Amino acid sequence: MHPAILGLITIVIGVGGCIGYFWFSNVILDRVFFPPSGPNAGRNINRANAIRPWLFMGPAILALGLYLAYPVVATFLLSFQTRVPGGGSEFVGLDNYVQMIGEAKFREAIFNNMLWLIIVPAASTAFGLLAAQLTDRISWGSFAKSLIFMPMAISFVGASVIWKLIYDARPAGSDQIGVLNAIWVAFGGEPQQWLTISPWNSLLLMVVLIWIQTGFAMVILSAALRGIPEETVEAAIVDGASPWQIFFRIKVPQIMPTIVVVWTTITLVVLKVFDIVLAMTNGQWETQVLANYMYDKLFRAFDWGVGSAAAMTIMLLVSPILVWNVINARKEMR
Amino acid sequence: MDNIAGKKSSLTWAVHISVVVLVALWLFPTVGLFVSSFRTGDQISSSGWWQSLSTQESQLSPIRIEGDETATGDAFVIEGTLISGDTTVSAWGTSSREPNAYEPGETVDLGDGQTLTVNDDSTYVLTGPETFEGTRLPRVFMTASSPPVWTVENYGTVLFTGTAAAGIGQAFLNTLTVSIPATIIPILIAAFAAYALAWMEFPGRALLVATVVGLLVVPLQLALIPLLQIHNTIGIGKGYLGVWLAHTGFGLPLAIYLLRNYMVGLPRDIIENAKVDGASDFQIFVKIILPLSFPALASFAIFQFLWTWNDLLVALVFLGADDDSLVLTGRLVNLLGSRGGDWEILATSAFVSIAVPLVVFFSMQRYLVRGLLAGSVK
C-alpha cells in the first residue's frame, strides 16, 4: 500500500480513537452507570457530575503525569545523585548543587537569564500589543499581521541562520555581508564581531527571540482586543477621550488578564530557550543561559547530576509565576 | 468638525506608516534569507544580499585558463571566454601580487615567448611558441562588473539531488503523519480538560491549574531518556504512536493554559441558561463552548502545528533517524553534511521547510478572523 494511504489511516485511527474516548465515556457514564432517569435520577445526576470532571481531564492528567511530571520527579532525584563507573549511581546529597554554584559559567548563566527574563517578555509583549492595536485599525491589517507572524513559522535553527547572516562580519576593506556591519561601516565604523562583544551580544541574541515571539503575542492580544465590548469604547469616545487615553485607560485594563497570559507564556519560553544560544554562540563570550548550561552538562559532559541540578534551578525560577497563577485561579473561582 | 476629520485622517496615516515600518522591520531578516537562497554560496559570502539586485564591480577570484590549443603556423593558441554572461572587465592581472596590473585589451608578455590578451568582454587569447600540453596554464585575476545573477540551483540541490531526491517526498509524508495527529490530539484532550478546569466545580481545581503552569517550564531534554525508556518497556518502541504521545504530552500544558484562560472569559449566563434548560456538561461543551472557543482553538492549532512541523529533536528520538522515518527537518539538516554550514543550502532549506507552515497560516487566518468575529458577538 502507498505510504500516504497508510499515513492517512494511522491519522484517522489516532484522532478517531481520541474522539471515541470522550464520546463513549460520556455515553457510558450517562446511560449505563448513572442514568438521569428512574427512581434515583437526582442522585445519579449528582454522582455523574462528580465523576465527569475527571472523565474530561483523565487523558490530560495521564499524559501530563507520564510525560512531564514523572521526568520532573526523576530529575529531582537525579540531582542528588552521581554516576559511579560501571553503572548505577549513589546519593551525594547537595554535592551537585554545590559544584554547580561554584562554577563561574553557572553564575554567568543566572545573571544572563535574569536579563532575558526581563527584556524578552517585556519587549515581545509591547511590540505584540502595538502590532495588534495598529493592525486592527487598517484595511490590510490581517495581511500585515501575517507578515509579522511569519517568524513564528521559522524554526529556531532557521532563525539562527537568518540572524547570523545579519550579525556577520568580514575583515575591514572587503564587502560586508552582514547588514549590521554594512550599516556600521557606512557610518564610518570598523567592522565588529558583534557576537563576541559582551554585554551587547546577549542583547543581540534576545532580539532573535523577540523577533519570533512578537507574532505570538500579537495573535493572542489581537483576539483579546476584538473581544472588548464596543459599548465601553464608544462611551469613552463620547466622553471625548483621546485615542491614547482610550488605548491605555480603557483597552489595556480590559485585556490585562490576556497580557498576563502572554507575558507568562513568553517567560516560560525564555526559560527553556537554548537553540538560539547554542547555534549562535554556544554560551561563549559571556552569553551563557541556564537552559544551554543544562544541555551542556547533560549531553556534552554527560554529568547527569549537575545537569539535573541546573534543570531544578530553572524550575525554581518559575515558582513566583506559579504562586501568582494559583492566587489568580482562586480569585476567578471566588 | 473639519478639524476633527483632519486630525483623524492624519492619525490614520500615522497608523499606516507605523505598520509599514513595523512590517518592514520584521520582514527584513527573512527577505535577506529569501534573496540569499537564490544566490550561489560564493556570492553569499562575497557581497551583501541587498547588493545582489545591482550591477557589481568586484575583484573576482582567480580563474584558470583552460581549453584546447590550436596550432597556427609556428605558434600555439588557446582562445576562449573566462566568464560567461554579461560581464565587463575593467582591469586584470596574472599575479596575486598585482591583480590589476593591466588594462583590458592589453597584450602581456608572460615570459618564455608566451603572451596573453584579455579583452573587456573577458575573451582571451593565449599564444606561445611551444605546446601548452602538460604545462600549468596561467591564472587570470580580474576586476569586473557583472549584472545580478540568480539561480534556482539551490532549490534543485535541496529538493531533487542525491540522497535528498529519494527521500524528500517520504520525509514530507512522514512529517504530515507526525504533525497532523500531534496537533489534533492535544487540542481535543486539552479542550475537555480546559473546560473542566474553567467551568466545573470539583476539589483541587486551583492546584491542578497551578500544576499545569508549572509543567509548562519542564525542559524537553530532561524528559527524553525516561520517556523513550518507557516506550521501549511497554512495547511502543520507536514509531508514530510514540511521537504523537510525546508531542501531546509536551504540547498539553500550553494548550490547557491558553484554552482555559479563554474559556473562563466566556459569558457565564449562556452556560448557566443552558444548564437550567437541562443540557448536560457534555452537550454544553460540544454545542456551546467548542464553537465559541473556535478562535482560541484555531490559534493554538497553528502554534502546535508549527511547533511539531519545525521540531527535530522529538521526532529523531521517538521516531528514529533512519532514511525511512526521517522527518523533513531532519532530512534538510542532514543535507548540510557532517560538517554543515553552507549558507545557500541553509537558506534554501529554511524556505522549503517554512513553505507549508506559511500556507497553513495564511489559509487558517481566514477562519481565525471569522472565528474572532463570531466570538466577539456576545
Place this chain on the structure above:
Amino acid sequence: MTKLLTGMAIAVLSTGVAMADGHLAFTPGEGDFNWGSLEAFAAATDLSGQTVNVFGPWRGDDQALVENIIAYFEDATGANVEYSSSENYEQQIVIDTEAGSPPDVAILPQPGLIGTLASRGFIEPLGEETEAWLQENYAAGDSWVSLGTYAGPDGEDRLYAFPYKIDVKSLVWYVPENFEDAGYEVPTSMEDLKALTEQIAADGGTPWCIGLGSGGATGWPATDWVEDMMLRTQPPEVYDAWVSNDIPFDDPAVIGAIEEFGYFARNDAFVAGGAGAVASTDFRDSPKGLFESPPQCYMHHQASFIPTFFPEGTELGVDADFFYMPSYAGKDLGNPVLGAGTLAFITKEGEGARAFLEFLKTPIAHELWMAQSGFLTPFKSVNTDMYANDTLKKQGQILLDATTFRFDASDLMPGAVGAGTFWTGMVDYAGGKDAAEVAAEIQSSWPAQ
C-alpha cells in the same frame, strides 16, 4: 494498531531495499580493487533476511559515500542495512543507549564518548582476535589498539572500538602560485615556518587565516593547533600524560604549547582580520581567504577534510596544495602526526553486528571509499593506487610513514573538557586571556576520577 504500524514499516522497508539494489558504485571484478577479499567475505557470511542498524556521523554527501560501501555489504551477505545519522549524534546515541533502543553498530568520531559508553556497559568488547588483527595490519598498530581500548563497567581494559576512516590534521594548506608570485618556499622546519610567517608580514601580506567559529563547537580548530604544537615541543609520552590528566592542564608544557599557538593567532599582523577575528570567523569560511584576490592570507592550518570548503572548481595539487606542518629541526622529536577519525563499535550483540565489523577488516571496505573521496586508512594491505587522487595518496603516505601518530587530544579527553572547556578556553585565549589562567580554568573543570 501495532499491526498496522508494523505493516507500514514493512511497506516502507521494501522500497528501501529496492533502492539499494543495483546501485553498486564500482562493478565487482573491475579495477585493481581487492575483489578477492569481498568474495571471501561473502562466502563466509550469510545474513539473509536480517536487518542491521548502523548509526554513523556521516550526513549529506558523506552519507551517499558510506551507503555506497554498505551496498557491497548488503550484496555480499543478503542483509538489509538501515543507516541513520543525526545532526547531534552524540546526543542521539546517548539517548538511544540509555533508553534501551540502541542500533546494532555505531560509528563515532569521539573516543572519549565511546569510553563513557563502555564504562556504563552499553558496548560489547571486540575480543582479542580483533586486537591482534589491528596490531598486525594497521601501521603503528599499537597506537590504534590503545585508541579503541577503554575500561569496561568492571574497570577492566578491553578493545571496544575499531578505527575506520582517518583524517590527518597536521596539514598546512596554501596556494602554490601565490607562494611563487611572492617568491616564498615551502618551509621544512618549524623554525622556517616562523621565519616565513614573519617575512610575509614584513612584506605587507597576512600569513595566516585562522577561524575558530563552529556554532556550538566554536573553538575546536584551536585545539588542533595546540595539539600539533604539543607534539612538536614535547615527547609523545608527555602528550599521553596530558590526555589522561597525569600532568595537569596548567603544566608549563601545556601552557608552552598554547603560547606557541598564540605566537600565530594573537598577533594582529599574522592573521587575516586581526587577532580579534580569530574566535568568531567560521572555520568553514576561513580558508576562502587563501583564494581571494589579492590573497587575504597565504597559509591555513586544517585537517584533510577542508578542501570541501574551498571555492567551487578548486583543483587540488594545482590551485591549492598542502604541506606537512613541520616539526622543530632543533628538537629531536621525529615527525609526529596528529589525526582524528571514526571508530566502529557494537552497541547490540548480534550476528549482523559482528559481520559488519568483520567486513571493515577487508581491504575492499577501505579501497571502495578511498576510490570515492576523503578517506584515509592506516591499513597496510590496501592498494594505495586506489586513492581517488594524488593529494589523498600523499596524505595516506603521511599516515603510513608517521613515526608517531597521536589522536586528537580533545576527542580523547572527557567530554566536559574535550568538547567543552578546552574549546571555550581556547576562545577565551584567542580573545586575549592569559594562557596560564585559561589552562588553570580548564584543569579545574576536569571531572573528578
